[in-house]
Amino acid sequence: LDPEEFRRHAHQMVDFVADYYKGIESFPVRSEVKPGYLRPLLPDVAPEQAESLDSILEDVRSHILPGVTHWQSPNFYAYFPSNSSTAGYLGEMLSGAINIVGFHWLASPAATELEMLMLDWVGRLLNLPEAFLHTGGTGGGVIQGTASEAVLVALLAARQKWVAKLTQGGDISQSEALSKLVVYTSDQAHSCVQKACMVAGIEKKNWRFLKTSFDTNFAIDPAVFEEAVKKDLEAGLVPAFLCATVGTTSSTAIDPLKALGTITQEHGMWMHVDAAYAGPACICPELRHHLDGVELVDSFCMNAHKWMLTNFDCSLLWVKDSKPLLDALSLQPEYLRNAASEASLVVDFKDWQLPLGRRFRSLKLWLVMRLYGANGIRAYLRKHIQLAAEFEELVRADERYEVLVPRTFALLCFRAKPPAGDPDNGRTLNATLLENVNKTGKLFFTHTVLDGVYTLRFCVGNSRTEREHVLAAWDVINQEAEKLLKGSA
Numbered sequence: 135l136d137p138e139e140f141r142r143h144a145h146q147m148v149d150f151v152a153d154y155y156k157g158i159e160s161f162p163v164r165s166e167v168k169p170g171y172l173r174p175l176l177p178d179v180a181p182e183q184a185e186s187l188d189s190i191l192e193d194v195r196s197h198i199l200p201g202v203t204h205w206q207s208p209n210f211y212a213y214f215p216s217n218s219s220t221a222g223y224l225g226e227m228l229s230g231a232i233n234i235v236g237f238h239w240l241a242s243p244a245a246t247e248l249e250m251l252m253l254d255w256v257g258r259l260l261n262l263p264e265a266f267l268h269t270g271g272t273g274g275g276v277i278q279g280t281a282s283e284a285v286l287v288a289l290l291a292a293r294q295k296w297v298a299k300l301t302q303g304g305d306i307s308q309s310e311a312l313s314k315l316v317v318y319t320s321d322q323a324h325s326c327v328q329k330a331c332m333v334a335g336i337e338k339k340n341w342r343f344l345k346t347s348f349d350t351n352f353a354i355d356p357a358v359f360e361e362a363v364k365k366d367l368e369a370g371l372v373p374a375f376l377c378a379t380v381g382t383t384s385s386t387a388i389d390p391l392k393a394l395g396t397i398t399q400e401h402g403m404w405m406h407v408d409a410a411y412a413g414p415a416c417i418c419p420e421l422r423h424h425l426d427g428v429e430l431v432d433s434f435c436m437n438a439h440k441w442m443l444t445n446f447d448c449s450l451l452w453v454k455d456s457k458p459l460l461d462a463l464s465l466q467p468e469y470l471r472n473a474a475s476e477a478s479l480v481v482d483f484k485d486w487q488l489p490l491g492r493r494f495r496s497l498k499l500w501l502v503m504r505l506y507g508a509n510g511i512r513a514y515l516r517k518h519i520q521l522a523a524e525f526e527e528l529v530r531a532d533e534r535y536e537v538l539v540p541r542t543f544a545l546l547c548f549r550a551k552p553p554a555g556d557p558d559n560g561r562t563l564n565a566t567l568l569e570n571v572n573k574t575g576k577l578f579f580t581h582t583v584l585d586g587v588y589t590l591r592f593c594v595g596n597s598r599t600e601r602e603h604v605l606a607a608w609d610v611i612n613q614e615a616e617k618l619l620k621g622s623a
């Protein structure tokens with residue numbers, strides 16, 4: 135790497151990126167290419183000779199950008215957001231430049247120590263109990279790539295704990311013990327919980343997806359959980375793990391942590407909280423009550439890359455006690471041995487995650503925290519919530535639509551009201567409306583199904599979304615709805 139060549143190329147790339155952001159609204163938000171579009175446009179084999187950055191950027195412009203769905207467009211309201219910011223991007227740049235592989239402390243002491251500090255900073259902003267902090271004694275936080283990895287790691291720790299306990303007396307084998315473990319979550323939990331069960335070897339017959347409904351706004355009813363635990367105990371099974379969600383993917387439902395945690399504690403179960411999307415919002419004092427009961431749980435996760443201005447990937451996981459995690463994931467091969475690790479003077483994050491290698495991701499979090507400050511981040515979150523509230527007002531004021539569940543954060547679940555007696559209860563109407571709106575390229579939003587009801591999800595969360603964007607989105611939705619309703623009249 136020649137520093138002067140790097141300077142030239144990096145300036146060129148920064149210009150390219152700045153122009154991309156400047157012109158981002160000129161692209162259709164959702165890519166309109168057809169499957170397999172790219173192959174005919176690029177050579178079948180790698181180039182033998184070096185090419186120029188100019189020619190590569192030209193290909194990015196003409197071949198890659200048309201196949202990009204523009205998550206950073208201010209008109210992106212789909213799924214949950216994947217945040218970016220100048221601070222997050224600069225942090226990525228710095229991390230890429232230093233490019234360490236920080237598997238243990240010695241591999242780059244600053245990477246481990248900054249990560250520990252950042253997790254403590256954010257943990258304090260969330261007002262997590264001291265035990266979850268590195269200064270608190272038994273636990274601490276770690277950056278995972280995604281919330282999926284976080285729940286898997288938590289489940290592996292719980293599995294290790296339970297299998298060790300059940301096999302202690304030597305009466306049953308490890309596989310017999312594993313076959314008794316039961317995992318609970320809601321039927322609204324993200325599919326990553328199911329995947330974690332698959333990977334952790336939890337038998338399919340022991341996955342419990344607790345039924346939710348409009349009656350509880352899709353949160354777990356503690357009585358339903360308690361009943362399921364009771365039944366499993368009576369069947370000789372071992373209730374081992376509960377994954378609760380604060381801010382479910384479909385509708386941002388909030389499971390009642392306190393009531394659920396009281397039950398998990400009674401049975402010595404591991405309780406994990408997946409707050410991938412909504413967690414960051416809880417740094418606002420007026421929203422922190424959604425985490426009440428977190429003192430009863432064993433692990434907690436939120437994605438800074440979803441809604442805290444930090445470029446993907448940056449999922450934060452805290453555990454109250456790191457020992458079960460280390461028991462499950464720690465290995466000490468000779469080639470990694472060193473004095474600091476052996477004297478237990480340091481944290482080695484390779485033992486808190488699945489892979490060995492790890493990037494210097496805390497740098498981007500550090501830049502975000504410092505360039506915005508906690509107040510700046512809170513203002514950012516509140517702005518999205520306010521914009522979603524304004525969108526909600528527009529929907530509620532128009533009798534052709536209905537809001538389907540109460541809005542808590544910046545996601546609104548709504549639909550166009552189906553005509554009386556509609557045989558598919560509005561599914562075709564709303565699916566067509568969604569597709570017609572998305573086809574305009576002016577915005578992109580997505581759907582879910584809540585207890586059989588086809589639901590439109592509109593989530594405000596991009597760092598560049600302003601009021602004018604939300605109003606324009608509402609206009610497009612209405613124009614398309616009018617065409618449809620006229621057509622069906």
Ligand code: PLP
Nearest residue numbers: 214280281282324382383408410
């Ligand atoms: N949990 C919840 C509640 C989510 O909404 C999502 C994704 O939207 C995930 C987990 C998965 O996130 P990740 O891509 O970080 O694994």
